[in-house]
Amino acid sequence: MMTKRFHFLAVTLLTLGLLSACGSVPEAGPDGGQAGAASGRTGDDGRALGRADGSAGALDGRTAGMADGKMNGEPEHRIYFALNSDEISSTSAAVLTHNARWLGKRNVTVEGHCDERGTREYNLALGQKRADAVKQFLISQGVEPSRIRTVSYGKERPLVNGHGEAAWSKNRRADLVP
Amino acid sequence: MTHFTQRFLLVCLFLLLGAPAHAGLQIDISKGGLQPLPIAIPQFLDQPGGASGGRIADVVAADLERSGLFQILERKGFLQDPASLWQQGPNFKDWRVVGAEAVVSGSVTDTGTEVTADFFLYDVYKGTPVGKGQRFSAPKKDWHMVAHRIADEIYARLTGESGYFSSRIVFVAQRGDKKWLSIMDQDGLNRVDMTEGRSLVLTPRFSPNGDNLFFLSYVSGEPRIYKWELYTGKKSLVDDYPGLNSAPSWSPDGSRMAMTLNKDGNPEIYVKDLASGQLSRLTHNAGIDTSPSWSPDGRRIVFNSDRGGTPQIYTMNADGSSQTRITFEGNYNAAPSWSPRGDLIAYVKGGGGVFGIAIINPQGNQGRNLTSSWMDESPAWAPNGRVIAFTREIQGKGSRLYTIDLTGYNERAVPMDPDINASDPSWSPLLK
CATH class of the missing domain: 2.120.10.30 (TolB, C-terminal domain)
Incomplete structure (x- = not known):
């Protein structure tokens, strides 16, 4: 009988590698310093990261506060987009103009989001384009570019957990997180 | 015309048409929706001290079944037991009776730390082995991989293409x-x-x-x-470029990565040489460019x-x-x-x-x-x-x-x- 012994070492090492990786650096990230600095800089974002399916309750809690803040002249920090579009509508332009005035010397993170339809990578790019469109608009209104950070979550962080146009139109959005 | 002459003429016809050498038992996987090939995969015979013969044969059978190309025959109807199959070889008549076109005979040896399986594959109608006997070993906890390797070997011998079962x-x-x-x-x-x-x-x-x-x-x-x-x-x-870094795709030789970056203000595709770190931009337009994937020769994306x-x-x-x-x-x-x-x-x-x-x-x-x-x-x-x-x-x-x-x-x-x-x-x- 022909004998062919094949290499299980690879498989074993693979498994061991994975297990030891889990044990030693489970989530610390390849660059702890960088991760630490970043999470310090974006504390609010850190919380957002914990909500993988965008629990509507938690997010609404946060934005409800902002909406209430309008009494103090604080604008709504959210605009919406049409399907597969990063164009800023006239309604959104008014919201962003208000935001630009209110931001003044504050730093802001612009989060770009998409609805659940479409592929993950296309939506990551589309979310980035939406955030960038907001950034360009804010710059045009006098906000210093260095104060604006953009991040795309693609379809990972829906605001509303529904599966129809009513939910999708709310999820195609950009959130401004001062 | 007798049955024999019919067969003889068919054989001549095949020879004229240049039939493949392995015309006996071959699955043409280029066609979809074919009748799956009935195959008998009895328990592998456990050598003294062994206990993996059943589960290894089960994983081999499950792999082949999931490919959609094989019909796994019920073991309870089998007329020849695994010991006799392994020791005397197949009694082909017994396997024809249960409708098998192929039969697998296997034996498993467990040592303290290793599991070793030997197997043979037979063409029931021709009454001949398909390929040689083959042995696979692995650390005991990786017994699944022994089974996947055997399933890959059977798949390759019967389809003419490499399998995909020993993969993650x-x-x-x-x-x-x-x-x-x-x-x-x-x-x-x-x-x-x-x-x-x-x-x-x-x-x-x-x-x-x-x-x-x-x-x-x-x-x-x-x-x-x-x-x-x-x-x-x-x-x-x-x-670590500003904005979006996404859609990583490895070149087939492992030396380069294609990806989507937003660093120049719009999602574009770039290729990075992983050794030198040198970055080249491949797309230039106002739309989204993303999800690059390389051709296997590395020349196209x-x-x-x-x-x-x-x-x-x-x-x-x-x-x-x-x-x-x-x-x-x-x-x-x-x-x-x-x-x-x-x-x-x-x-x-x-x-x-x-x-x-x-x-x-x-x-x-x-x-x-x-x-x-x-x-x-x-x-x-x-x-x-x-x-x-x-x-x-x-x-x-x-x-x-x-x-x-x-x-x-x-x-x-x-x-x-x-x-x-x-x-x-x-x-x-x-x-x-």
Whole structure:
């Protein structure tokens, strides 16, 4: 009988590698310093990261506060987009103009989001384009570019957990997180 | 005309037409929806001290059954027992009676730390072995891999193409609001969770040799591409450009990475030489360019662009020249993946409220739809280029991994714990 012994070492090492990786650096990230600095800089974002399916309750809690803040002249920090579009509508332009005035010397993170339809990578790019469109608009209104950070979550962080146009139109959005 | 002369004339006809040398038992996997080949896989005979003969034969049978090309015969009807089969060879008449066209005979030896399996494959109608006997060994805990190797060998001998069973799938697992990286054998067993889900991870991709992963993580608060060396567990940041860093894709020789960056103000495709760090930009337009995937010869890249108004599939040379649109049907074509055989591109085809997996050749011809559902995405090829794994999102019920044969037949859910949502599969090469 022909004998062919094949290499299980690879498989074993693979498994061991994975297990030891889990044990030693489970989530610390390849660059702890960088991760630490970043999470310090974006504390609010850190919380957002914990909500993988965008629990509507938690997010609404946060934005409800902002909406209430309008009494103090604080604008709504959210605009919406049409399907597969990063164009800023006239309604959104008014919201962003208000935001630009209110931001003044504050730093802001612009989060770009998409609805659940479409592929993950296309939506990551589309979310980035939406955030960038907001950034360009804010710059045009006098906000210093260095104060604006953009991040795309693609379809990972829906605001509303529904599966129809009513939910999708709310999820195609950009959130401004001062 | 007697039966014998009929047979004789048929043989002559085959010789005239240049029939393949192995005309006896051969599955033509280029055709879909064929009758699966009835095969008998009795328990492998346990040598003294052994206890793995049953479970190894079961995994061999499960692999072959899932390929859709084999009908696994019920063992209870078998007339020859595994000991007699192994010691005396097949009594072919007994196997013809139960309808088997092929029979597998195996023997397993367990030593303290190793499991060794020997097997023979027979053509029941010709009454001859198909290929030689073969032996596979592994550390005892890796007995599954012995079975997968035997299944690959049987698949290869009966189809003429290499198998895909000795391989793993890495994917994103989700439970509740946590997403983490997980890796498993291609049959859904032996799952190992790689991260704990504290930060969002997306789109893991095996390196061409299976030793490393690229994946997207928000661990720093920003989407960044990381490399994970599976042998050492070492993780490193591959790039850190402002804005979006996404869609990592390894060149077939492992030396370069294609990806999508936003650093110049718009999502564009770049290629980075991993040794020198040198970055070249391949696309220049106001639309989205993303999801690059290399041809197996490393000369071409297929990608997704909405420069024409809707997301469509394009190809280009690896230096960015000759950008050509290849899909024209449907208003949402995305996430292309070039087959390891080079002959086909799988992609997501959307329109009319459904998203399915489709294939098309690199020239943009002979497109075919393989699946259709509320949301199918992220096609990933098996190492032999015959099977595609993908994510199926079931409206309101989370996501599962599925596989489909490139003929469009044999759609299967990959077994998974019911409380885990799975997405973004990447299929390893065959483990050697």
